[in-house]
Structures are given as C-alpha cells and as structure tokens.
Amino acid sequence: xxxxxxxxxxxxxxxxxxxxxxxxxxxxxxxxxxxxxxxxxxxxxxxxxxxxxxxxxxxxxxxxxxxxxxxxxxxxxxxxxxxxxxxxxxxxxxxxxxxxxxxxxxxxxxxxxxxxxxxxxxxxxxxxxxxxxxxxxxxxxxxxxxxxxxxxxxxxxxxx
Amino acid sequence: xxxxxxxxxxxxxxxxxxxxxxxxxxxxxxxxxxxxxxxxxxxxxxxxxxxxxxxxxxxxxxxxxxxxxxxxxxxxxxxxxxxxxxxxxxxxxxxxxxxxxxxxxxxxxxxxxxxxxxxxxxxxxxxxxxxxxxxxxxxxxxxxxxxxxxxxxxxxxxxxxxxxxxxxxxxxxxxxxxxxxxxxxxxxxxxxxxxxxxxxxxxxxxxxxxxxxxxxxxxxxxxxxxxxxxxxxxxxxxxxxxxxxxxxxxxxxxxxxxxxxxxxxxxxxxxxxxxxxxxxxxxxxxxxxxxxxxxxxxxxxxxxxxxxxxxxxxxxxxxxxxxxxxxxxxxxxxxxxxxxxxxxxxxxxxxxxxxxxxxxxxxxxxxxxxxxxxxxxxxxxxxxxxxxxxxxxx
Numbered sequence: 001x002x003x004x005x006x007x008x009x010x011x012x013x014x015x016x017x018x019x020x021x022x023x024x025x026x027x028x029x030x031x032x033x034x035x036x037x038x039x040x041x042x043x044x045x046x047x048x049x050x051x052x053x054x055x056x057x058x059x060x061x062x063x064x065x066x067x068x069x070x071x072x073x074x075x076x077x078x079x080x081x082x083x084x085x086x087x088x089x090x091x092x093x094x095x096x097x098x099x100x101x102x103x104x105x106x107x108x109x110x111x112x113x114x115x116x117x118x119x120x121x122x123x124x125x126x127x128x129x130x131x132x133x134x135x136x137x138x139x140x141x142x143x144x145x146x147x148x149x150x151x152x153x154x155x156x157x158x159x160x
Numbered sequence: 161x162x163x164x165x166x167x168x169x170x171x172x173x174x175x176x177x178x179x180x181x182x183x184x185x186x187x188x189x190x191x192x193x194x195x196x197x198x199x200x201x202x203x204x205x206x207x208x209x210x211x212x213x214x215x216x217x218x219x220x221x222x223x224x225x226x227x228x229x230x231x232x233x234x235x236x237x238x239x240x241x242x243x244x245x246x247x248x249x250x251x252x253x254x255x256x257x258x259x260x261x262x263x264x265x266x267x268x269x270x271x272x273x274x275x276x277x278x279x280x281x282x283x284x285x286x287x288x289x290x291x292x293x294x295x296x297x298x299x300x301x302x303x304x305x306x307x308x309x310x311x312x313x314x315x316x317x318x319x320x321x322x323x324x325x326x327x328x329x330x331x332x333x334x335x336x337x338x339x340x341x342x343x344x345x346x347x348x349x350x351x352x353x354x355x356x357x358x359x360x361x362x363x364x365x366x367x368x369x370x371x372x373x374x375x376x377x378x379x380x381x382x383x384x385x386x387x388x389x390x391x392x393x394x395x396x397x398x399x400x401x402x403x404x405x406x407x408x409x410x411x412x413x414x415x416x417x418x419x420x421x422x423x424x425x426x427x428x429x430x431x432x433x434x435x436x437x438x439x440x441x442x443x444x445x446x447x448x449x450x451x452x453x454x455x456x457x458x459x460x461x462x463x464x465x466x467x468x469x470x471x472x473x474x475x476x477x478x479x480x481x482x483x484x485x486x487x488x489x490x491x492x493x494x495x496x497x498x499x500x501x502x503x504x505x506x507x508x509x510x511x512x513x514x515x516x517x518x519x520x521x522x523x524x525x526x527x528x529x530x531x532x533x534x535x536x537x538x539x540x541x542x543x544x545x546x547x548x549x550x551x552x553x554x
Contacts, residue, residue, distance in 0.1 A: 127197060134198060150256070152296065
C-alpha cells in the first residue's frame with residue numbers, strides 16, 4: 001500500500017462518501033477541480049474515503065458526471081443544456097449549493113447563470129419563495145414601489 | 161466573484177454572496193421588479209458594486225419607445241411624453257404618460273442612450289435646464305442649459321456606462337452667405353458642434369463644422385461605438401466622432417430619386433452597428449452599415465408591402481396603393497419612427513405597430529390618438545432600455 005508519487009495521480013481515483021453514507025469514486029484530476037475536496041485530500045491523504053457531510057447521493061453523481069466531461073475538455077453548450085434540461089428549479093438549487101460547498105468553480109458559475117436565466121420570467125412571489133426570503137415591506141411601501149415603476153413593471157402572476 | 165466558505169451555520173442556505181452572484185446575471189428588467197422582494201434585496205440591487213457587476217454580466221434589452229410630439233414651427237414646446245412598452249403582457253395596449261413625472265418640471269426628451277435619458281426644460285422657461293435621468297430608478301442630475309436656447313437644436317448624449325464620464329453634443333444649424341461663390345444667391349448651411357464634458361462640467365465650442373445642405377429630420381442623435389449619427393432630409397447621415405471631434409457625411413444606402421419626396425426612413429442601433437430603415441413602394445428595407453469609412457451598407461432584411469398586406473389583412477388593407485399615393489406628400493402612409501435591436505416602431509395611417517425583424521412578426525402597439533397628439537408633424541421617438549446605473553455616482 002505504498003503512497004504513489006503525486007506525478008502519477010492522473011489514473012488514481014478518490015473515494016467520496018456522501019452525507020447519507022454512500023460512496024462514489026472520482027478521478028483525482030476531477031477531484032482537483034473541487035477545491036473543498038482537494039483541501040480534504042491534502043489534510044487527510046488520498047487513500048482514505050473523503051467525507052462530504054453536505055452533499056448527498058442524489059447530487060454527487062451529477063456533479064461527478066459534469067467533471068468527468070470537464071477533464072476531457074468535452075464541456076460544450078449542448079452538453080450544458082442537456083445537463084440541466086430535466087432538472088426542475090429546486091433540483092438546480094440543490095446542485096448549485098452543493099457546487100458552492102465543494103468550491104467547484106466551473107459548475108458554480110454555470111449553475112448560477114442557469115438559475116438567473118430561470119428566474120428572469122418568474123413572478124416576484126415565486127422568487128421570494130425560491131430563496132426563502134421574507135417580505136419586510138409594508139403593503140403601502142410595496143404598492144408605492146410598484147406604482148413608481150408601473151410603466152415597466154412586468155406584473156407576472158405566480159401561476160403563469 | 162467570491163467563493164463562500166460554508167460553515168456549519170450557513171450549511172445549505174442561500175446567503176448574500178450567493179444571491180449577489182446569481183442576481184448579477186439577471187437582466188435589468190426582472191431585476192428592477194425584484195427590488196420589491198425585501199429591503200435586503202432592495203439594498204443589494206441598488207448597491208454600487210452590484211450594479212457594476214451586473215452591467216458586466218448582462219446585456220441591455222430594448223424595453224420600449226419614448227414618443228414625443230414637436231410643433232413644426234413654434235416658440236412653445238409640447239409637454240406630453242408617451243411611452244410604448246415593447247413586450248406588453250397586457251391585452252389592453254397601455255401607453256404610459258407619467259414616465260418622467262419624477263422630474264421637477266415638464267420636459268422635452270432629447271436623447272436616450274443605454275438606459276439614460278437626456279431631456280431639457282420645456283420652453284419658454286425662466287430657468288432653462290438640462291436633465292440627465294434614469295427613469296428606472298427615478299434619479300437625475302441637472303445643469304444649466306446655456307443660452308441661446310433654441311427650441312429646434314439637437315442635443316445628443318454620448319454615454320458608455322460610466323456615470324461620471326459622459327458627453328453631450330449640441331448641434332446647431334447656421335447659415336453663412338458665401339459671397340465668393342459663383343452663384344451669389346446660394347447660401348451655405350453648416351452644422352456646428354458644442355460639447356459638454358462631465359469631467360469639466362462646462363460647454364465648449366468645437367472648431368469642427370460640417371457643410372450640409374439638408375436639415376435634420378427625426379431630430380435625434382444616436383450614439384454607437386464613439387460616434388453620433390443624425391438623419392437628414394437628404395441623402396446623407398451626419399456623423400460625428402465625439403473623441404476626435406470630426407464630422408462626416410455618410411450617404412444613405414438608397415439615394416432619393418426625387419429631392420422633394422419625404423423620406424419614410426429612420427436610423428437606429430442593432431448589434432452594435434448603425435442601421436437604416438426605409439419604406440418605399442419596394443417594401444420595407446433594413447440596411448446595416450458594415451464599414452463606416454467605405455460607406456458600405458448591406459441589406460439585412462427586406463419585406464414587400466404585398467407580403468405585409470397578405471399576412472396582416474386587418475392591419476394593412478390596400479397598403480401598397482396607399483404608400484404609393486402618399487409618396488409625394490409630406491405625410492408618408494407608412495412611416496418608420498424608431499428602430500433598435502431589431503424592433504421597429506412604425507406608424508401606418510393612424511395606428512402604431514411594432515415589427516420584430518428577427519421573428520418577422522408585426523404587432524399592433526396602440527392607436528396614434530393614445531399618444532395625445534397635438535401637432536401635425538411626426539413625433540420624435542427614442543428607444544429606451546432599462547438600466548440600474550445610478551447617476552448619483554457621477
């Protein structure tokens with residue numbers, strides 16, 4: 001069980017354990033793209049299973065799928081479109097938070113943009129619920145804000 | 161962009177930094193609505209560094225057209241300003257009249273550039289003022305409009321997103337009798353340029369003059385890539401390089417056959433380039449200026465009047481004949497008024513339509529009466545995009 005030299009990590013796999021106890025394998029070069037994982041590897045060594053408390057078995061395979069493509073340089077607009085096509089808004093949010101926790105920059109940027117695109121056409125009420133934000137305006141303040149911008153207010157209803 | 165170190169407390173929560181990142185990728189229009197979500201969000205979206213990030217991550221989209229009437233000859237201004245939104249979810253075609261009501265007085269709109277609007281006091285006025293404002297956040301700055309204040313003069317805005325750096329270019333038409341000319345009755349007309357620089361906060365006359373026999377029509381300057389363009393009555397587009405202070409006359413793509421014909425044309429920006437839109441018996445033509453100094457125009461879009469008639473029989477009954485009949489009058493039956501980002505505001509008889517060039521779709525915008533018209537001449541139209549830019553940072 002000799003420690004392999006760092007120069008030959010390209011074929012090495014790292015074991016990741018999700019918060020709900022499942023184990024997934026990922027190539028060391030892909031793990032490098034997730035700074036949190038890399039930090040844990042640096043601290044704990046690359047032979048043991050890396051615990052990821054905040055990522056679960058539903059999201060991790062998708063994240064691994066993304067970075068598998070990334071290390072072979074195959075990420076295209078089409079791939080990214082396909083990647084999020086069947087995900088609903090909440091699933092994207094969970095994936096995004098996981099990418100944030102893992103410090104996975106490329107995925108973070110991509111999902112942030114995807115969420116922004118999805119929110120463009122949503123109502124104010126929907127966005128509030130999505131981010132779990134409480135409305136601390138009084139009804140008078142809120143109606144004044146809307147009235148001032150009546151000429152450009154989109155007035156999208158939540159069920160549209 | 162900051163990466164957030166998630167500690168136990170923040171686990172799984174969308175904190176301010178994450179929200180900042182997502183929102184900075186949202187275009188201005190939905191973002192302005194999101195200001196109502198909470199006080200915290202209102203603050204994030206109004207924050208200076210947020211606005212800077214958002215400008216870098218997003219593109220400006222055309223939101224609507226500002227429309228204002230002008231008297232042809234008068235010493236008084238018309239105070240009504242109308243606004244026609246481009247995408248209206250409302251079935252009732254709403255025309256707004258209070259977009260500029262946040263300003264201290266009634267104004268005449270002079271220019272619209274990247275979401276910032278330049279306007280001036282209505283004349284006669286005891287204290288003529290120029291305003292630079294952002295209707296999206298109801299902020300404005302003002303400065304004196306130095307005399308002589310001519311009701312017909314054109315002032316254009318050169319703005320490149322940086323609120324502290326903008327220029328205004330004031331165009332005046334003068335007449336110099338050229339006695340040395342063989343034809344002693346011939347008067348020479350020139351355009352003169354005066355610049356206001358935000359950094360010096362002063363007006364300065366430019367040494368540049370442009371000899372042009374034609375006056376401006378659809379009196380507004382369009383700023384694209386450091387250059388201002390104005391349409392004239394004749395075959396030419398007056399162009400002014402704001403940095404170099406040099407002027408140029410660009411011939412229009414299709415020279416006018418008949419000098420006395422009223423031009424049913426307008427200019428506007430699309431994909432960073434100057435476009436020229438013309439309606440004639442040959443149809444609607446949209447040209448793009450591909451090379452400025454070579455005067456090279458390419459035809460981007462072309463639609464026959466017969467096709468408009470066939471596709472929209474309710475709107476355009478007998479269109480081609482009507483256009484032909486009106487060709488020698490001062491009132492074209494089908495008149496393109498404003499163009500930006502592939503969308504054209506067009507007046508046909510007493511109705512206004514918006515034609516989307518990219519989708520080849522024509523929608524009815526409103527009736528001309530909804531604009532509360534007060535003069536016989538054609539209104540001046542300014543495309544407006546929404547922006548978060550704060551002029552208070554100037």
